[in-house]
Amino acid sequence: MEYRFSKRIENLKPSAIREIFKYASDPSVVSLSAGNPSPDAFASDKIAEICANLFANRPKDALQYSITEGYTPLREHMLGYMKQKHNIGRAFDDILITSGGQQIMELSAKVLCDEGDYVICENPSFIGSLNSFRSIGVKLKGVDVEPDGISVCGLETALKETPNVRFIYTIPNFQNPSGVTMSLEKRKAVYELAQKYNVMIIEDNPYGDLRYKGDDIPNIKSFDEDGRVIYGGSFSKVIAPGLRVGYTVVPQQVMKKMVVAKQGEDVHTNILAQMICFDFITKYDFEENLANLRRLYSKKAELAERLLDEYVVPCGITYNHISGGLFIWCRLPENVDMLKFCSLAVREHKVAVVPGTAFLADENGSSNCFRINFTTPSDEKLEEGIKRLGAFASGYIK
C-alpha cells in the first residue's frame, strides 16, 4: 500500500551522521565520526558485580514493572547530590529518571510546544536534540555560537523577532559539536533574557563532568529561582550509554506533565539499569570514577591535538582547542567545499568525520566545519585517522 506519514515526520531527514555511519561500518574506514565513550571507560567489572548482587538479593524488584517517575532511591540520591555538588534544585524542583538524556529533550518539547512553536537553539547544535524537537513539529531558530558561548546579542534579536518561542535549548559545557563552553557572564545573560522574554531554558549537560582543563563554571540551573530551567543530566558518558539512563531536575509542575507523556512512551525506564546506576554511584567511589575518566580522556585529547597540529593544521584547517567533552570542531578554509571534502575523505581516504551542516538549525544552511570525535577510536586508530585526514587535506586544499 501507499503510506501517508505525518507532516512532522515526513519533513524529518534521517541524520547525516547515519549516512556517514554506513561508510564508517566498513572495517577499512577509520571512524572519527562517532560520539561514543571509549570502551575503556566502562567499569564493567563493577557493573557485573552490581548485577550479580541485584539478582542474588532483589531479583523481583529488578524485573517487575516500576513507577514512571523512576527508581525512588536513585531519584532521592540524585536530588541531594545535585544540590550539594552543583547547587541545583530548589523546593519547587524534582527529579525524573528518563531513558537516556535524549528523552528529556523529546518530553520537554512534547509538554511545552504546540506544532509550529519555536525553540531557539545554538547554531550548530546536537543533531539528536534538534531532530527530537522537529519530530514534535517544533520549528528551530538558530543563534550563532561564539568562542565563549551563544551570541547574547543574537539571542535577544531571536527572542524579539521569533513568534511563539517556548524555550532556549543550550549545551553550555563542551558543546556538541563545537566544543565551546559558555562563560559565566553569558550564562547569567541567557537566564536574564529568558526572564525578560518569559521563556524556559533546557540546559543539556551530558559532558559537564568531563572537564580536562580549567575550572567548572556554575550551571544555569544553579541560579534558577523562577523554575524556568529544565536541567538534563545523563549517565551515558560517566557510567555507560547502553544502559540508557538519564535524569532531569525539573520544576514539579512540568515534571507531572512529563510523567504523563513518558507513561505513553515507555511506561518507565528499564528498572535493572536504574538500580545498577544507583549502586554504582552509592556503593563505589563515584568521584574517583569521574577522575579516572578525565585522566583517560585528557590523555586522548592531548594526543588528538598533537596529531592535528602536526598533520592537519599545516593544511590550513583550524580547530577549537579541547577543554572537555568528546568532540573537536574543525574549520576548513573558506574556499573549500566542506561536503565534498567530507565525502571524499570517507570514500577515497577511508576516514569518517561529520559534516558541519548536520548540526545546523536550518537544514539547508551552509558550513565549512566538520566534527571529529577523539574518545571512541583507540590511540592507534586516532593517529591513523588524523594522519589520513592530513594526507588527504595536504593534497586537496590549495
Place this chain on the structure above:
Amino acid sequence: MEYRFSKRIENLKPSAIREIFKYASDPSVVSLSAGNPSPDAFASDKIAEICANLFANRPKDALQYSITEGYTPLREHMLGYMKQKHNIGRAFDDILITSGGQQIMELSAKVLCDEGDYVICENPSFIGSLNSFRSIGVKLKGVDVEPDGISVCGLETALKETPNVRFIYTIPNFQNPSGVTMSLEKRKAVYELAQKYNVMIIEDNPYGDLRYKGDDIPNIKSFDEDGRVIYGGSFSKVIAPGLRVGYTVVPQQVMKKMVVAKQGEDVHTNILAQMICFDFITKYDFEENLANLRRLYSKKAELAERLLDEYVVPCGITYNHISGGLFIWCRLPENVDMLKFCSLAVREHKVAVVPGTAFLADENGSSNCFRINFTTPSDEKLEEGIKRLGAFASGYIK
C-alpha cells in the same frame, strides 16, 4: 513562573489507574487493580546466569551505544520465529526493537498521524495506548466490543463517518480490559474493512502467548499481504516487564520513519536488556517457559473464577470468563453507580479495582463495569480481595 503546556498534553488527564494506585499503595488495601505479571513468573535464575555470562564475555557490547533498529541477532531471530510460529512477516516487513510494547503505539501515532487525525479503537481499550495516542494530539473514536470482538458493523459505520482515520487500534487476544478475544471471522472482516477504507491496523498482542483455554486464532498480521498491519509484540508478559523490551513486525517503509522518531526519543532500547532477551529465547527452552507461565496463570484464573462465583456473582455482578491474559471484566447491575462503587470499595473496604470509565475512548462516557487483575496478587491476597469485594457488594447492591 506560570507554565504554559502544549494543548495535546494540557488535555491529557493523569490515568485514573494512577489515582487508584495511590490508595493501592496503602498496605492495608488488597490491590486487584494492577496489570503486572506474577513475580513468580520471572525466571530470575536464568536471567542472572545470562547476565553473568554477558559481563564475562561481552561487557563492552552490553554497555556501549547501539543502533536504533535494535540488537541485530534478536531482530533476526524474532523475524524467523514470528514467521515460523505465526506466519507473521512478509518480504516487505522488518522488525524494530522498542522500549516495551508501549513505545510501538506512540511511534505508530507519531509517524502516521497529524494532530486532529482519528484513530479508531475498541471501546473499552487499554488506557496506556489511548493516552499515548492522545499525547500525539490524535482523536479517538471508540467502537463497542462484543463477546467475539469489536462490532464489525460499528467499525464500518465509524470508518464511514469519521474523517481522517489513520488506523484501527485493536488488541485481538484477551483484550485489556475486557478479556475478549476476537473471532477469526471478525479478524478477517476487520482486515477487509481496513482495505476498503484504506487505513492501517495496529495489532497489539502482549497476551497472545497466555492462552489458558481453547485454540490459538491466527493474528490479523498473518494475513497481511498489503503491508497494512503493524504488529506489536512484547517480552513484558513472557520474560520480564522491568526490562522494557518490545518488538514490532512492521512494513520497512513505516519502520524507517519509526527509526527516525525513536532516535529522537531514546536513541535505542537498553542493549543489555535486548541481549538478555535474545539469550533467554535462544539458549533456554522458551516454549517450555511459556508453558510454565500458562500453567501458573491458568491455576490463578481458575481460583479467581471460583471465588467470583462464590462471593461476587450472587450479588448481581457478572463477569467475562477467562480464556487468557491477565484481566477479568466485571459488570455491575444497571442501577449501581460504578464510580461510587469502586471508590467505596477502595476507601472503605480496602480492595482496589479499576473503574471501567478509565478505558473509554470518550473520557466523559459512562460505564457500569470495572476491571480486576488476577495475576499480580498472591493466591491468598486474591482470595482476600475477592471476599472483601463480595462482602461489600452484598451489602451495597440492592
